Amino acid sequence: MGADTIDKVLMTGNEAMAEAGIRAGCRAYFGYPITPQNELLEYMSAHMPQAGGAFIQAESEIAAINMCYGASAAGVRTMTSSSSPGISLKMEGISYIAGADLPCVIVNVVRGGPGLGNIAPAQGDYFQATKGGGHGDYRMIVLGPSTIPEATEHVMLAFELADKYRGPVMILADGMLGQMMEPVVLPKPVDPATLPAKPWALTGAKGREPNIVTSFYLDPEELNMMDVKRESRYRQIEEQEVRYEEHETADATVVIAAYGSVARIARTVVKMARGEGIKLGLLRPISLWPFPYAPLRAIADRVDAILTVEMNAGQMVEDVRLAVAERAQTPFYGVLGGLVPTPKDILREVKRYAG
Amino acid sequence: MPVSTENMVKVFERPNSLNESQFSYCPGCHHGVVTRIVAQTIDELEIRERTVLVAPVGCSVSMYQWFRCDGTQASHGRACAVATGLKRVNPNLIVFTYQGDGDLAAIGTAESIHAANRGENITVIFINNQIYGMTGGQMAPTTLLGQWATSCPDGREGSLAGYPLRFAEMVAQLEAPVYVTRQSVYDQKRIMATTRAIMKAFRYQVEGKGYALVEVLTNCPTNWKMGPVEANRRLADEVVKTFPLGDLVDRGQSG
Numbered sequence: 232m233g234a235d236t237i238d239k240v241l242m243t244g245n246e247a248m249a250e251a252g253i254r255a256g257c258r259a260y261f262g263y264p265i266t267p268q269n270e271l272l273e274y275m276s277a278h279m280p281q282a283g284g285a286f287i288q289a290e291s292e293i294a295a296i297n298m299c300y301g302a303s304a305a306g307v308r309t310m311t312s313s314s315s316p317g318i319s320l321k322m323e324g325i326s327y328i329a330g331a332d333l334p335c336v337i338v339n340v341v342r343g344g345p346g347l348g349n350i351a352p353a354q355g356d357y358f359q360a361t362k363g364g365g366h367g368d369y370r371m372i373v374l375g376p377s378t379i380p381e382a383t384e385h386v387m388l389a390f391e392l393a394d395k396y397r398g399p400v401m402i403l404a405d406g407m408l409g410q411m412m413e414p415v416v417l418p419k420p421v422d423p424a425t426l427p428a429k430p431w432a433l434t435g436a437k438g439r440e441p442n443i444v445t446s447f448y449l450d451p452e453e454l455n456m457m458d459v460k461r462e463s464r465y466r467q468i469e470e471q472e473v474r475y476e477e478h479e480t481a482d483a484t485v486v487i488a489a490y491g492s493v494a495r496i497a498r499t500v501v502k503m504a505r506g507e508g509i510k511l512g513l514l515r516p517i518s519l520w521p522f523p524y525a526p527l528r529a530i531a532d533r534v535d536a537i538l539t540v541e542m543n544a545g546q547m548v549e550d551v552r553l554a555v556a557e558r559a560q561t562p563f564y565g566v567l568g569g570l571v572p573t574p575k576d577i578l579r580e581v582k583r584y585a586g
Numbered sequence: 587m588p589v590s591t592e593n594m595v596k597v598f599e600r601p602n603s604l605n606e607s608q609f610s611y612c613p614g615c616h617h618g619v620v621t622r623i624v625a626q627t628i629d630e631l632e633i634r635e636r637t638v639l640v641a642p643v644g645c646s647v648s649m650y651q652w653f654r655c656d657g658t659q660a661s662h663g664r665a666c667a668v669a670t671g672l673k674r675v676n677p678n679l680i681v682f683t684y685q686g687d688g689d690l691a692a693i694g695t696a697e698s699i700h701a702a703n704r705g706e707n708i709t710v711i712f713i714n715n716q717i718y719g720m721t722g723g724q725m726a727p728t729t730l731l732g733q734w735a736t737s738c739p740d741g742r743e744g745s746l747a748g749y750p751l752r753f754a755e756m757v758a759q760l761e762a763p764v765y766v767t768r769q770s771v772y773d774q775k776r777i778m779a780t781t782r783a784i785m786k787a788f789r790y791q792v793e794g795k796g797y798a799l800v801e802v803l804t805n806c807p808t809n810w811k812m813g814p815v816e817a818n819r820r821l822a823d824e825v826v827k828t829f830p831l832g833d834l835v836d837r838g839q840s841g
Contacts, residue, residue, distance in 0.1 A: 300660070301640075323661055327660075435655070436654065445659040
């Protein structure tokens with residue numbers, strides 16, 4: 232079965248994100264095995280060569296992200312994927328990719344941590360993804376899909392944003408999104424030849440001045456200039472690329488703030504709460520950086536509490552509190568260790584702040 | 587009195603692949619010799635317009651500023667992975683890395699070995715000066731036993747700090763590499779031999795034959811705390827005993 236001829240298919244999240252990558256015009260994938268993202272690597276090993284692209288199972292995640300640096304510098308849409316411990320290894324490379332203004336899509340199928348942790352779904356990498364992770368002043372667009380169809384769309388979007396803003400874009404999934412199967416309508420394939428030219432790419436200095444791809448500027452004035460220029464792009468991203476979804480927030484007195492798999496569970500909680508007469512809503516950040524501070528602030532003025540629910544010890548809640556600035560209560564409910572909260576657990580928490 | 591150049595014939599000039607900027611290498615250092623040989627080779631093979639150089643972290647970190655070809659700079663040790671990415675998506679490019687012993691044989695051992703083992707069609711120029719130059723003279727994986735360095739003040743002690751790593755020999759054990767050689771540039775004869783070796787390494791890539799490694803034993807007068815003449819003598823008399831010169835693998839001749 233080849234997904235290339237069928238548009239609606241039943242796929243695991245990992246496979247769907249891989250196929251979406253190829254359809255987005257990605258022609259270079261480098262990865263390393265780690266659970267729970269292996270299917271993405273395996274899918275690429277079979278399908279990337281068919282698409283005429285480069286696939287290498289690298290000797291490490293470090294090598295993989297640096298192969299991405301090279302392939303992206305050559306002007307090709309480039310992707311890697313891993314899971315938490317492997318993403319830690321990629322962080323140096325991600326900083327270089329940001330510093331050299333290279334587009335690259337990185338999928339993190341997050342698992343339990345810290346350390347080796349376990350292979351169950353978790354959200355413990357939120358800080359790493361949205362607040363830096365690698366060294367230096369850089370930002371990375373981070374998308375937090377909630378379903379497999381959305382993860383598929385995010386891959387397409389990630390490549391567009393990476394090219395547009397010339398930087399790394401991460402899809403922050405989790406073990407559940409990676410492993411679960413759902414029907415997916417696959418996006419129409421993009422022909423890489425039709426993508427906008429990259430005049431900065433390393434294609435050989437034929438009939439032009441040499442192109443240089445580097446993050447190295449020994450002179451502080453020069454580095455400052457490059458950094459300031461990049462910062463202005465980051466401000467533009469903050470203005471134009473905030474994505475979020477509001478669900479039943481119009482009359483809500485309590486709103487759950489949750490992203491990814493937890494937001495999916497929270498939708499069920501909203502339904503259950505509404506059935507019991509509790510005016511519960513959901514605000515789901517889709518772009519985790521840039522974070523939807525303004526929409527949260529607007530909601531905070533009209534509700535009693537915004538309950539942040541995460542599969543970690545409280546990471547996104549810091550951004551929620553920054554947005555809300557004490558306009559409403561901002562309690563937190565989290566589960567750790569790769570455990571997934573049940574709708575009943577979350578509803579019990581909601582009831583502490585409703586009415 | 588100024589000399590007229592009117593009736594003179596130019597017999598030696600800057601390679602076309604280099605721009606007008608000055609190398610940042612120290613006086614007496616062999617880096618400049620090898621960098622020039624690489625530029626000359628690019629000229630002779632007429633590949634400047636499709637060459638991409640991958641600079642390392644080390645004394646040649648800003649090498650791309652001196653060449654008239656496309657270039658990039660890799661994170662410490664990862665030059666061979668970056669070169670792999672470039673070459674795999676655009677096999678028409680001529681891709682080379684230029685790395686020191688710390689970059690290639692310490693922090694980048696995995697990337698360097700695995701690129702060789704995959705037989706990536708790239709050229710690796712490996713500058714072995716037995717010391718960390720740019721950071722001020724710390725011990726390298728190639729530092730000789732007993733050799734002083736700022737981070738082995740009593741001289742390298744094998745039982746504590748390991749032994750000089752023979753990277754060319756390691757790579758020569760692999761099946762994929764087409765050309766593995768160790769050369770030096772301490773006298774004119776050796777400079778000629780290194781020139782031939784670098785030419786062969788690039789030619790094999792142009793011909794699509796595969797991975798080539800040219801290890802070049804070089805000096806570091808600054809951090810060895812020696813004059814260039816004394817440093818050259820040390821290379822010829824001592825360093826070659828640990829790192830013998832010559833071809834280790836040449837599978838590129840036939841076919």
